[in-house]
Amino acid sequence: MDSAVEAALRVQIMDWVLARAEANGGFLHRHELLGFRIDGRDLPLIDYSRGIRNPSEFTSTLSIVSSAAGPYDDTESDDGLLHYAYRKGDPFGGDNRKLRTAMDTGMPLILFRKEQANYLTPVMPVYVVDDEPERRQFLIALDEAFRFMGDVRHLAEPQRAYARRLAKQRLHQPAFRTRVLLAYETRCAVCTLRHGSLLDAAHIVPDSDPRGVPTTPNGLALCKIHHAAFDQHILGVTPDHRVQVRADVLAEVDGPMLRHGIQAMHGRALTLPRRAADRPDRELLAVRWEMFAGR
Structure with missing residues (x-):
């Protein structure tokens, strides 16, 4: 050729x-x-x-x-x-x-x-x-x-x-x-959205931290809006896998995206991988939770 x-x-x-x-x-x-x-x-x-x-x-x-x-x-x-x-x-x-x-x-x-x-x-x-x-x-x-x-x-x-x-x-x-994404069966852990092109792998502990290694227990499959909310500490995850929305954001009055996309997720349990080895590490979640709670 x-x-x-x-x-x-x-x-x-x-x-x-x-x-x-x-x-x-x-x-x-x-x-x-x-x-x-x-x-x-x-x-x-x-x-x-x-x-x-x-x-x-x-x-x-x-x-x-x-x-x-x-x-x-x-x-x-x-x-x-x-x-x-x-x-x-x-x-x-x-x-x-x-x-x-x-x-x-x-x-x-x-x-x-x-x-x-x-x-x-x-x-x-x-x-x-x-x-x-x-x-x-x-x-x-x-x-x-x-x-x-x-x-x-x-x-x-x-x-x-x-x-x-x-x-x-x-x-x-x-x-x-x-x-x-494969561990979470290509769905958002928060809202279960299944469109792969709209999903990211979010680090629980950022990769700038020595503990932030690119392994599945340090990751969450999140849709792009929940990934951004997680990174901006608008949305947090407790060590026992519960979604928490920041109090001031819960009190806001806006449009349907805030109401259904963010506020409605408050208190929701994460959808976790089937394999226990792929599930988020509780110690890493605790580190990230402290970052969220301190805001």
Whole structure:
């Protein structure tokens, strides 16, 4: 396939992935990716059994899948880069050859992070920026700028800090959203709204706090209005999972949004995840409750 045609096709694919992920709440189901069609033909966006997708007509890898067992597994060091192991077999042939071509040509890839079986969070575009044969791995960056930074194995500290910041914004935060929304079955914990595109993953303890790690027990699935109300301390949650609305807001007289969207939530019990391990941590809720009660 001509490189210009391939590049244009990748743009079409990424636009579709982005639109589907936004509609779902930030993630896609495996069957959506396997069933993708374009121009009247099938073009699966992930492989059925491997963690890499190399369509036969493409010169470079289209997508890779990274499985995660924790919030920070994608970066194996503090460099903010993804360390992606060679595929089995010939280190200079097969799947590895197309990854190497992506490095040489600068062709963008899609990274799908698998948070749990069948659900994947897209991170795109990403770029193969280095090849480490001695470690049998490629280095993959979240910004094309790293292709032009020289030796990415020995980045200056400002560049490393930038890479870590990107990893937090483009990798960890979307993955956190996926985990939380899936735990809450894509519904707001306060009002049970089920439109994924209108839901966020709210940190109980903010991520600026050392305790504010991007794990499900530190998260609540909230619709955008309740997320904003939670962040503005208009709405709080007690350690025993009850919604409380600030007294002065309860006393206000306004329109139906305030009455039904905020005031009617006062005293309501949160809708919690089925799995006990995914439910909000009571100690973290207590920390956040103190912030709300002190207002």
